[in-house]
Amino acid sequence: MTYVVTENCIKCKYTDCVEVCPVDCFYEGANMLVIHPDECIDCGVCVPECPAEAIVSDTEPAATDQWLELNRTYADLWPNIIARKPALPDADAQNGRQGKLDEFSTEPATQNDIDTKHEESVSG
Ligand code: SF4
Ligand code: SF4
16 A cells, blocks of 8 residues: 555645655655655655645545556656755646646656755745
8 A cells, every 4th residue: 555646736746745754755756746655654644734635545546547657657766855845836826727647747856956945935
């Protein structure tokens, strides 16, 4: 069992989830995070933290094979993210919008993204 990040994270990337994960198993792409299924300890504490309600258990219907595969694939390719940082600029407008999968970026987070510290600009 694992938890899976799904479509509504795309273009939001609030990163509240990262802050609470006890095993630091989130990985960062340009416009989405994923969870490494072999590292996740199934604690579920990240689920209520996500403002986009994008994290689901793999026992739920929303965790389709497509999302399971996407999380596994990109967790091996993208850099680890262990600290919260500002959401993407348009996150609130993008939260809940349908059809974001077409806008999924396979690119990893840039070094700039990785270096960004969050404390001064995270709201909420
Ligand atoms: S809190 Fe939700 S929207 Fe934000 S990065 Fe984590 S999974 Fe994505
Ligand atoms: S369920 Fe727990 S271990 Fe898995 S990603 Fe969420 S916080 Fe991390």
